[in-house]
Amino acid sequence: MNKQQLNRVIDSVKEICARSSWRLTEKRRGVLELLLVSEVPLSAYEITDAYNQGTKKTIAAMTVYRILGFLEAENLVHKLGSTNNKYVACSHIACGYKHEIPQFLICGECQTTKEIACGGCPDEQEISISKSVIDELSKLVSQAGYTLMNSQLEMRVLCHNCATSKA
Template sequence: MENIFFEITNMKEVSQIIDHAEQHCKEHGSRLTLKRKQVLSGLLQSEKALSAYELVDYCKTVFGENIPAMSVYRILKFLQDEHLVHKLNLANKYVACSHITCDHAHEVAQFLICGQCQRVKEINIGKSMVNQLKHSVEEVGFRLLSPQLEMNCVCKSCISSAA
């Protein structure tokens, strides 16, 4: 398996994010089970978006857990419904929300995806820009189903490596 994980030097930070996510779930009447924590941990520790099958491999390698792919998909759906992860539709992969520990509302999430190394960065755009986009879409006879954009980019590291 290709090494898709980076080493977290501050495991305390990951633990704090998981604790915050667990509290978030409790406040919404749901539970962040051990397996859900393990899947979320994999996304938090990855620099790249991960597929369900990559998360199956992660859980097996890191935790010695054999979680079936269908279970990982259900876990990802739960995490997505709790606004803890985002699904990148074009790649059919998932990333941890960069705002898990925030207690305030954010703008609409957009994703910059490096076409060379596959790193993902979440940014936000204002609702006025989304409304403008929605209006443009409707003008040509379409209806916007999701304002999420996934943009092909090249990250600074890859630009520097090419220079």
């Protein structure tokens, strides 16, 4: 993410703040920016280390966990279960679209992660699993006697760079 894109996303977050009852504190912004510029998911401890190395102020891991919980509740970050509970920034913050079911491509080699189409971002490629497929999977889960707890979809893939280097 380049500086211009980062500023656009942060401006969108500020607008969200203005409509809500919460503040974008320096620490919340710092944690969110670390996730926005990272190409791979980060754990709370990785975020803590990066934050403490990049700023004059320090932050405790417990504070990072609280911030991540808050950012997740506001749909600004996603927690990825298949990566040992690491986090990524939502790639659709600036599109102003009400997000559907989060869908991710996660490279099994380098861990680069891409959140795929929400269906409303004008500047993205429309690659996503259709809602009807997700609904059918949910129905099958129910028919098997289970209750779907989280419909977030995480697919292990091999990114272009890793596939090329293996060839």
